[in-house]
Amino acid sequence: MNNKVPNNRAWLLVLPMLVLVAFSAIIPLMTVVNYSVQDVLGPNARFFTGTEWFESMLNDSALQAAFLRQISFSLIILAIQIPLGIGIALIMPKRGWQASAVLILITLPLLIPWNVVGSIWQIFTRGDIGLMGWGLRELGVDYNITRNAGDAWVTIVLMDVWHWTPLVAMLCYSGLRSIPEAYYQAARIDRASKWAVFRYIQLPKLTNVLVIAVLLRFMHSFMIYAEPFVLTGGGPGSATTFLSQSLTTMAVGQQDLGPSAAFSLIYFLVILLVSWVFYTTIMHMQKDKHPHGGA
Amino acid sequence: MSLHLQKIDHIVNGVAHISGIDLALEPGSFNVLLGRTLAGKTTLMRLMAGLEPPTQGKIILDGKDVTNVSVRKRNVSMVYQQFINYPSLTVYDNIASPLKLAKHPKSEIDKRVGEIAEMLHIEHLLNRYPEELSGGQQQRTAMGRALVKDADLILFDEPLVNLDYKLREELRDELRELFKARNCIAVYATTEPNEALALGGNTAVLHEGRLLQYGPTEQVYREPNGRFSAEMFSEPPINIVPGQLTDTEITFDQTLHFPCDDNLKRLEPGDYDFGVRASHLTLVPQRADDLALDVHVDVAEISGSETFLHVHHERFPLVLHLAGIHQFSVNEPLKVYFPTHQLYAFNKQGHTVHTPARQGGAAHG
Numbered sequence: 001m002n003n004k005v006p007n008n009r010a011w012l013l014v015l016p017m018l019v020l021v022a023f024s025a026i027i028p029l030m031t032v033v034n035y036s037v038q039d040v041l042g043p044n045a046r047f048f049t050g051t052e053w054f055e056s057m058l059n060d061s062a063l064q065a066a067f068l069r070q071i072s073f074s075l076i077i078l079a080i081q082i083p084l085g086i087g088i089a090l091i092m093p094k095r096g097w098q099a100s101a102v103l104i105l106i107t108l109p110l111l112i113p114w115n116v117v118g119s120i121w122q123i124f125t126r127g128d129i130g131l132m133g134w135g136l137r138e139l140g141v142d143y144n145i146t147r148n149a150g151d152a153w154v155t156i157v158l159m160d161v162w163h164w165t166p167l168v169a170m171l172c173y174s175g176l177r178s179i180p181e182a183y184y185q186a187a188r189i190d191r192a193s194k195w196a197v198f199r200y201i202q203l204p205k206l207t208n209v210l211v212i213a214v215l216l217r218f219m220h221s222f223m224i225y226a227e228p229f230v231l232t233g234g235g236p237g238s239a240t241t242f243l244s245q246s247l248t249t250m251a252v253g254q255q256d257l258g259p260s261a262a263f264s265l266i267y268f269l270v271i272l273l274v275s276w277v278f279y280t281t282i283m284h285m286q287k288d289k290h291p292h293g294g295a
Numbered sequence: 296m297s298l299h300l301q302k303i304d305h306i307v308n309g310v311a312h313i314s315g316i317d318l319a320l321e322p323g324s325f326n327v328l329l330g331r332t333l334a335g336k337t338t339l340m341r342l343m344a345g346l347e348p349p350t351q352g353k354i355i356l357d358g359k360d361v362t363n364v365s366v367r368k369r370n371v372s373m374v375y376q377q378f379i380n381y382p383s384l385t386v387y388d389n390i391a392s393p394l395k396l397a398k399h400p401k402s403e404i405d406k407r408v409g410e411i412a413e414m415l416h417i418e419h420l421l422n423r424y425p426e427e428l429s430g431g432q433q434q435r436t437a438m439g440r441a442l443v444k445d446a447d448l449i450l451f452d453e454p455l456v457n458l459d460y461k462l463r464e465e466l467r468d469e470l471r472e473l474f475k476a477r478n479c480i481a482v483y484a485t486t487e488p489n490e491a492l493a494l495g496g497n498t499a500v501l502h503e504g505r506l507l508q509y510g511p512t513e514q515v516y517r518e519p520n521g522r523f524s525a526e527m528f529s530e531p532p533i534n535i536v537p538g539q540l541t542d543t544e545i546t547f548d549q550t551l552h553f554p555c556d557d558n559l560k561r562l563e564p565g566d567y568d569f570g571v572r573a574s575h576l577t578l579v580p581q582r583a584d585d586l587a588l589d590v591h592v593d594v595a596e597i598s599g600s601e602t603f604l605h606v607h608h609e610r611f612p613l614v615l616h617l618a619g620i621h622q623f624s625v626n627e628p629l630k631v632y633f634p635t636h637q638l639y640a641f642n643k644q645g646h647t648v649h650t651p652a653r654q655g656g657a658a659h660g
Contacts, residue, residue, distance in 0.1 A: 182376075183379055185346055188346065189372060190392060190396060190440075204383035
């Protein structure tokens with residue numbers, strides 16, 4: 001049956017893209033791989049180390065702590081932002097000028113550069129001139145993010161929720177808008193409760209955008225750098241030092257190219273792995289529910 | 296269960312969607328709402344269901360004023376143009392959902408869902424999810440949800456529009472059967488005159504938010520009470536040709552004279568719009584007194600196994616509805632036979648003043 005004429009012109013057409021991807025991704029990545037298996041002492045002095053850097057990185061207790069911190073941070077913000085985003089999307093006005101106004105208001109935090117977000121919150125939480133810091137102090141709360149690890153954590157989570165919940169809300173809002181009005185009418189005719197409408201119409205119809213929202217928010221939060229760096233500088237102590245900050249310190253601050261290259265690869269693989277596991281689990285869950293195939 | 300709409304007006308943002316509708320639906324009746332897009336069919340159904348209250352007027356259900364009673368407190372069901380089912384529930388759970396909400400015992404739910412599924416021929420699909428079904432099966436599921444509870448009023452808002460031709464005919468026939476044994480009022484909205492004829496029952500002709508005519512479907516078809524009603528209830532639309540009537544003859548286009556039959560003689564002489572159904576125009580003479588017209592072909596539109604032939608006379612266009620598939624070339628000269636005994640006459644206010652005498656059920660199509 002295989003009577004296709006071999007035609008290699010397709011390769012020619014793919015080639016420009018391939019070259020582009022090579023320069024933008026493959027070559028830099030390979031450079032990192034190259035560093036990760038060598039000890040670079042100087043421009044002309046390098047030794048092959050094999051997997052030594054990987055082993056030492058995996059056994060580094062400071063990095064393990066940062067990793068745990070990172071995972072907790074991602075889980076906490078997902079647990080807050082996803083339900084909150086859905087909730088906001090549900091109460092957003094559906095039409096008219098109010099809808100546009102709310103959309104613009106809600107989008108504003110997304111438009112602010114990351115390090116500016118950090119600066120805004122740094123000032124906001126200052127005890128002497130920041131509205132929040134000053135206000136809490138006036139209320140008698142002993143709030144200080146440079147001294148108290150708990151305060152620092154709460155503030156960083158709060159900042160991330162403020163910055164990124166709008167993304168989840170917007171995704172959900174667009175998902176909700178795509179549900180035909182007739183579904184709601186049918187539910188009213190069925191005398192379905194508000195909860196039933198949410199559980200059996202809105203939530204199932206939101207599944208796809210929620211998968212995207214969770215993936216985006218997980219990857220984003222797992223790579224968070226600029227905001228906590230500006231706000232707390234990783235402190236107090238190393239209480240809010242996340243993985244990307246540890247990496248920067250190692251690679252740029254201490255010029256430990258080999259270890260930081262190995263660390264980057266592990267970091268990259270973890271994100272890839274978690275995203276893949278999450279995605280396939282969700283897809284399997286949907287398939288199990290619909291054993292006859294279908295979308 | 297009877298439903299009475301009294302002087303209903305519905306105005307949204309200053310635009311009248313429904314004006315002055317008076318309509319009484321009998322218990323156990325099957326009613327078709329016929330009208331083009333934006334005629335107000337869906338709005339009227341929403342008002343009947345209680346999804347929104349009318350701006351003015353009263354809705355009386357079984358002698359009780361339910362004008363401001365919300366849909367949640369009424370016993371209605373509705374089937375939509377889109378296939379509306381709960382996406383995360385199986386066919387069984389979808390059909391069972393109204394019964395579950397009404398807290399019926401499990402055994403009864405099982406029995407009723409089984410019965411309905413069998414009636415709708417989806418008993419083998421009960422464990423599937425809506426998105427795994429074909430359009431026809433999804434709509435059957437939605438109908439199952441509507442039929443499973445003994446609603447007082449069942450509304451169908453163009454339920455077959457999104458289905459293919461064959462399925463439509465099938466479901467339409469079954470639908471009539473399903474309602475024979477029921478005592479609820481069924482209301483079915485459609486844009487297609489042929490669908491109204493196939494469904495039978497009663498037909499209400501709507502146009503721009505007004506009720507033009509209501510009565511038994513066949514009667515409304517044969518005796519439209521006005522020009523609009525006749526135009527709405529014919530596909531292709533009835534041909535309207537202006538003409539003058541004198542004591543002895545009718546003149547079309549100032550040049551075509553022909554003697555009028557006895558029935559038309561009863562009318563006052565003057566200007567009228569005369570209507571002739573597309574299916575009554577022929578390419579071969581049917582009777583000696585048929586008027587022969589010289590026309591030119593504009594376009595031949597083939598619809599199924601029928602041909603809609605658009606032609607024009609010097610001043611007015613005509614449409615012929617021919618059985619079978621025919622080929623014509625543009626501008627081809629033809630002779631069309633115009634049956635003078637089949638004429639409708641409408642006065643200049645658009646009211647019917649003359650309908651052709653019935654001859655052994657000949658006129659249909």
